[in-house]
Amino acid sequence: MAVTKVVEKEKEVTITFRIQRYMPEKDEKPYFKEYKIPITRGMTILDAIAYIQERVDNTLSFRASCRMGICGSCGLLVNGIPRLACQTQVLQLNTTVVELRPLPNFPIVKDLIVDFTGFFEKHRSIKPYIIRPDVSDLSDLDKEYIQSPEEHLMYLQFSYCIKCGLCYSACPTTYTDELFLGPQALTQAYRYSADTRDNGIEERLLIVDNPHGCWRCHFAGACTMVCPRGVDPALAIQLLKKEIAARRFGAKPRRELAKLAPPPKEAKPRPNIPKPPPPSV
Amino acid sequence: MRESTLWLLHIITGLLLVLFFAVHLAEFSALVGGAGYEEGLTYTLLSERAQNILYTVFYIVFLATVTYHANYGLRVLLIEWLGGRWEKAINILLILLGLAAVLYGSYVTITFHLMSVGV
Numbered sequence: 050m051a052v053t054k055v056v057e058k059e060k061e062v063t064i065t066f067r068i069q070r071y072m073p074e075k076d077e078k079p080y081f082k083e084y085k086i087p088i089t090r091g092m093t094i095l096d097a098i099a100y101i102q103e104r105v106d107n108t109l110s111f112r113a114s115c116r117m118g119i120c121g122s123c124g125l126l127v128n129g130i131p132r133l134a135c136q137t138q139v140l141q142l143n144t145t146v147v148e149l150r151p152l153p154n155f156p157i158v159k160d161l162i163v164d165f166t167g168f169f170e171k172h173r174s175i176k177p178y179i180i181r182p183d184v185s186d187l188s189d190l191d192k193e194y195i196q197s198p199e200e201h202l203m204y205l206q207f208s209y210c211i212k213c214g215l216c217y218s219a220c221p222t223t224y225t226d227e228l229f230l231g232p233q234a235l236t237q238a239y240r241y242s243a244d245t246r247d248n249g250i251e252e253r254l255l256i257v258d259n260p261h262g263c264w265r266c267h268f269a270g271a272c273t274m275v276c277p278r279g280v281d282p283a284l285a286i287q288l289l290k291k292e293i294a295a296r297r298f299g300a301k302p303r304r305e306l307a308k309l310a311p312p313p314k315e316a317k318p319r320p321n322i323p324k325p326p327p328p329s330v
Numbered sequence: 331m332r333e334s335t336l337w338l339l340h341i342i343t344g345l346l347l348v349l350f351f352a353v354h355l356a357e358f359s360a361l362v363g364g365a366g367y368e369e370g371l372t373y374t375l376l377s378e379r380a381q382n383i384l385y386t387v388f389y390i391v392f393l394a395t396v397t398y399h400a401n402y403g404l405r406v407l408l409i410e411w412l413g414g415r416w417e418k419a420i421n422i423l424l425i426l427l428g429l430a431a432v433l434y435g436s437y438v439t440i441t442f443h444l445m446s447v448g449v
């Protein structure tokens with residue numbers, strides 16, 4: 050019996066997109082414009098706005114790059130909740146009207162594009178890099194740092210941050226206190242400080258222990274709710290507070306700095322494990 | 331001053347307040363040998379207690395503790411409400427208000443003590 054392959058055409062649904070538009074040179078204030086477009090299963094918000102830009106209104110501006118949740122450039126306020134446009138499927142929202150606005154807590158550049166300058170400055174201010182007592186360690190490329198899997202787990206979750214700014218746009222404290230460092234920068238202050246390769250914790254604690262630092266967070270957890278990478282900034286901020294409080298109560302948290310060592314060349318691999326390809330650089 | 335110092339003081343004063351408030355209630359309570367809440371509040375009894383200098387000192391410390399705790403809480407609310415750029419102004423305002431409250435309260439308490447011992 051012949052097997053007939055039936056390829057069904059995907060059902061299309063018409064969804065209305067209410068998109069906030071704003072051109073600072075031209076418009077006095079932002080306004081909404083509606084677009085009705087056909088959506089099929091699997092289409093993301095990013096696909097939808099790209100569709101609108103290509104076929105309906107080429108003046109619509111938005112920012113995106115990787116379209117796979119890695120670059121952190123496509124954050125939008127989707128029906129009132131900060132989300133990555135490329136990681137949100139339209140039909141998953143279960144509604145026929147989708148409202149798109151630029152992320153709050155950021156100045157608007159145009160339409161859906163916001164200015165991340167202040168956000169990145171705050172990130173930079175907490176020294177988001179490994180600090181070694183001996184700087185030459187960093188250029189010693191033949192050696193590697195010895196870190197146990199347990200030590201790795203102390204900061205792993207926080208290192209998944211892609212700097213998409215969703216947490217920053219959801220945070221009520223950032224909304225009211227423009228000088229607040231924000232969940233992203235505070236989390237990175239913890240992420241680097243909890244890394245055993247790093248020796249900068251005291252420096253960073255002094256940076257975040259100010260009237261607009263970690264003590265302003267009241268642990269509402271909005272940041273954690275919206276983070277697309279499962280980073281849990283609210284947890285990191287409480288851990289920062291704990292580190293500071295422990296020191297203020299006189300506890301001397303002791304931690305050994307990860308040592309540099311040559312990679313274990315002599316180690317014998319288990320049998321049946323294929324050889325890695327030769328190094329390409 | 332580092333923010334954590336202010337924050338720690340907030341927590342410490344919070345704990346102290348629980349203790350002070352308990353002492354404050356116990357002073358009148360018939361359960362621990364006081365005169366009860368109605369009789370205990372007569373002028374004569376109050377002035378009798380005010381003769382004790384410890385009593386006067388206790389209430390001044392109590393007042394200072396409440397003032398610090400309340401003002402730190404207010405400061406947090408105001409910084410959030412008005413925005414971080416107002417922080418300096420808020421600090422100055424609250425320090426002045428706090429000092430006024432403690433000074434005026436101490437003046438009243440000390441005067442009452444002096445009146446009670448008959449100076």
Ligand code: SF4
Binds near residue numbers: 210213217233275282
């Ligand atoms: S913590 Fe999460 S929400 Fe915040 S910037 Fe990083 S990835 Fe985005």
Ligand code: SF4
Binds near residue numbers: 219267272282
């Ligand atoms: S938990 Fe803290 S940082 Fe996160 S949203 Fe709430 S106030 Fe902001």
Ligand code: FES
Binds near residue numbers: 115119121
């Ligand atoms: S486009 Fe890169 S995260 Fe969405």
